[in-house]
Amino acid sequence: MANFSKRLETNVEGNFFVDSTCIDCDTCRQLAPATFIEEGDYFAVFHQPESAKEEFAAYQALIACPVGSIGTVKKNSTVFSKAQNSFPLPIEEGVFYVGFNSEKSFGANSYFIQHPEGNWLIDSPRYLKQLVQAFEKQGGLQYIFLSHQDDVAEAARYAKAFGATRIIHRADASAMPDAERIIEGKDAVQVKPEFVCLPVPGHTAGSMALLYNNRFLFSGDHLWWDRDLQQLGTPENLVWDDAQLEQSVRKLLHHSFEWVLPGHGERIHLPHRDMKNAVNQLIQRRWNLKHPRV
Numbered sequence: 049m050a051n052f053s054k055r056l057e058t059n060v061e062g063n064f065f066v067d068s069t070c071i072d073c074d075t076c077r078q079l080a081p082a083t084f085i086e087e088g089d090y091f092a093v094f095h096q097p098e099s100a101k102e103e104f105a106a107y108q109a110l111i112a113c114p115v116g117s118i119g120t121v122k123k124n125s126t127v128f129s130k131a132q133n134s135f136p137l138p139i140e141e142g143v144f145y146v147g148f149n150s151e152k153s154f155g156a157n158s159y160f161i162q163h164p165e166g167n168w169l170i171d172s173p174r175y176l177k178q179l180v181q182a183f184e185k186q187g188g189l190q191y192i193f194l195s196h197q198d199d200v201a202e203a204a205r206y207a208k209a210f211g212a213t214r215i216i217h218r219a220d221a222s223a224m225p226d227a228e229r230i231i232e233g234k235d236a237v238q239v240k241p242e243f244v245c246l247p248v249p250g251h252t253a254g255s256m257a258l259l260y261n262n263r264f265l266f267s268g269d270h271l272w273w274d275r276d277l278q279q280l281g282t283p284e285n286l287v288w289d290d291a292q293l294e295q296s297v298r299k300l301l302h303h304s305f306e307w308v309l310p311g312h313g314e315r316i317h318l319p320h321r322d323m324k325n326a327v328n329q330l331i332q333r334r335w336n337l338k339h340p341r342v
């Protein structure tokens with residue numbers, strides 16, 4: 049619950065505010081870009097919602113915030129309730145953004161795939177009755193894909209509730225030692241006909257992306273859309289091994305996808321050809337310009 053006495057001075061006056069417990073995770077900006085912006089090490093309200101649409105999005109951000117840093121001076125209970133019940137949010141073709149980001153994964157996004165042969169959860173949100181019921185309504189969870197060691201959050205509790213198979217890479221398995229399925233090595237592993245686990249070591253030794261239906265790449269902390277550059281981004285600082293990271297990004301050129309759905313940062317949808325160009329541009333910017341090949 050946000051605390052008005054800790055309200056950041058960077059907020060504009062008005063109903064919504066961010067307090068000093070913000071962990072700078074970016075979730076609110078993704079959900080309500082008309083209201084929230086990064087100001088130094090925190091986020092803040094730079095523009096109070098004016099329309100019903102903006103107010104709804106601001107309440108969605110308030111609910112998704114992993115640490116309860118967003119508050120209102122006067123809560124509109126009707127809109128709050130509608131916003132709460134709007135999660136998981138549909139993206140496309142049975143793919144959803146779950147919401148209720150967990151502090152345990154530093155506010156990483158998690159996703160849900162509704163599939164006739166068993167549903168998937170990608171990384172873990174907070175463990176909440178509302179989400180358990182929402183997943184139950186859709187037929188439960190068969191698989192929980194864990195992109196890397198930092199984003200497992202409450203995966204064990206969801207696995208127990210649904211008897212789901214947790215999938216994690218051997219190199220990051222210490223974060224979920226009793227996971228039911230361990231992926232080894234660097235080769236792609238087809239778990240089900242439309243589901244391919246792609247080991248992408250770099251950010252961590254056991255980072256993986258999940259490629260679904262040759263359209264959706266659930267990229268964990270390996271890849272995201274950089275809204276400032278309007279290009280794909282990959283870790284610059286929190287890197288376990290930069291040479292492996294480069295190989296892992298280059299490996300994506302051999303796969304076809306239209307969506308990048310990251311743990312942190314913006315998602316992006318581009319036609320296949322444009323996505324491939326965007327991966328090439330990232331490689332050029334991040335490695336070729338720094339270490340030109342002769």
Ligand code: SF4
Pocket residue numbers: 066069070071072073074075076077084090091109112113114115116117118155
């Ligand atoms: S969602 Fe919450 S913790 Fe994350 S940046 Fe916004 S205010 Fe901060």
